[in-house]
Amino acid sequence: MLKIEKLVKRYNGGDPVLKDLDLEVGGQQVVSIIGSSGAGKSTLLRCINRLVEPTSGTITLNGTDLTKLKKSELRLARRRIGMVFQSFNLVDRLTVMENVQSGRLGYISTWAALTRRYPKEDIRRAYELMERVGIAHYANKRADELSGGERQRVGVVRALMQQPEILLADEPTASLDPKTSEQIMALLRDLANELELPVIINIHNVTEAKQYTDRIVGMRYGRIIFDDVPDALDAAAMDEIYAGVPAEDRAAQGAAA
Numbered sequence: 001m002l003k004i005e006k007l008v009k010r011y012n013g014g015d016p017v018l019k020d021l022d023l024e025v026g027g028q029q030v031v032s033i034i035g036s037s038g039a040g041k042s043t044l045l046r047c048i049n050r051l052v053e054p055t056s057g058t059i060t061l062n063g064t065d066l067t068k069l070k071k072s073e074l075r076l077a078r079r080r081i082g083m084v085f086q087s088f089n090l091v092d093r094l095t096v097m098e099n100v101q102s103g104r105l106g107y108i109s110t111w112a113a114l115t116r117r118y119p120k121e122d123i124r125r126a127y128e129l130m131e132r133v134g135i136a137h138y139a140n141k142r143a144d145e146l147s148g149g150e151r152q153r154v155g156v157v158r159a160l161m162q163q164p165e166i167l168l169a170d171e172p173t174a175s176l177d178p179k180t181s182e183q184i185m186a187l188l189r190d191l192a193n194e195l196e197l198p199v200i201i202n203i204h205n206v207t208e209a210k211q212y213t214d215r216i217v218g219m220r221y222g223r224i225i226f227d228d229v230p231d232a233l234d235a236a237a238m239d240e241i242y243a244g245v246p247a248e249d250r251a252a253q254g255a256a257a
C-alpha cells in the first residue's frame with residue numbers, strides 16, 4: 001500500500017507545484033495520472049522514488065515513510081519501487097539480458113554484475129519475465145537493435161527484476177506508435193494483475209487511460225481534482241481537468257472527451 005499525505009513540493013523555494021496532495025494506492029490497482037502540462041504529474045512520481053526531494057508531507061510504502069529516509073538508506077528503498085521511463089533508459093551497447101540484469105544491481109555483487117556471472121535464479125527469473133513479455137529470443141541482442149516497443153518491454157522486465165512493491169511508469173508510451181502504445185498499456189495492466197502489483201502510470205493519452213487502467217486521478221495545478229473509475233470521467237470532469245487547454249491540444253493528447 002502506498003499512502004501519500006499532505007505532500008508539498010516547491011522547487012527552489014518557489015510556489016508549490018504539489019499542494020497538500022493525498023493519494024492512496026494499493027492491491028493490484030492500475031492507476032493513471034492525467035492532467036495538462038505542468039499539472040505536477042511527473043513531480044508526483046519523482047517524489048515517490050525520491051528523484052526529487054518532497055518539501056513536506058509523508059509518502060509511506062508498506063509501512064516505511066520514504067520521506068524520512070537518509071541518503072544512505074535510499075539505495076535500498078529504491079529497489080522497492082520499479083520505474084519505467086518514457087525514454088526507456090537502457091544502455092544501448094549492452095544486451096537485453098545485461099540490461100535486464102541491471103535491475104538486480106544492489107542485490108548482487110558488483111563483481112558478479114561486471115563479469116556477467118548472474119545467479120542462476122536471476123537468469124531463470126529473467127527468462128521467465130522476458131518470455132512473458134515476448135522478448136526472450138532477443139536475450140543476446142544489443143538494446144539499440146530493438147524497436148521502441150521491444151525496448152520498453154526490456155524496461156518493464158528490468159523494473160520487475162527488482163521485485164518491486166510498486167511500479168511507477170512516467171509516460172511509458174509517449175515515444176511509441178499508437179498500436180505499440182496500446183500493447184504496452186495492456187501489458188502493464190496484465191502484469192499488475194498477474195503479479196498483484198500496484199502500478200501508477202503518468203499518461204497524456206486519456207483514451208488509453210480509460211481503456212487500460214482501473215482508476216483515473218486527474219491533476220490540476222498540483223492538486224487532485226478527480227479520482228474515480230474511468231466511466232466517471234465525463235465531459236464535465238474533463239473540462240475541469242483540462243480547463244484552458246484548447247480542444248485541438250486535448251485531441252492531440254488523446255484527451256478529447
Ligand SMILES: Nc1ncnc2c1ncn2[C@@H]1O[C@H](COP(=O)(O)OP(=O)(O)OP(=O)(O)O)[C@@H](O)[C@H]1O
Pocket residue numbers: 011012017035036037038039040041042043044
Ligand atoms: N526541476 C525543476 N525545477 C523547477 N521547476 C520545475 C522542475 N521540474 C518541474 N518544474 C515545474 O513544476 C511544475 C510541474 O511540472 P511537472 O513536470 O511535474 O508537470 P507534468 O504534469 O508532469 O507536466 P508534463 O505533462 O508537461 O510532463 C511545472 O510548472 C514545472 O515547470
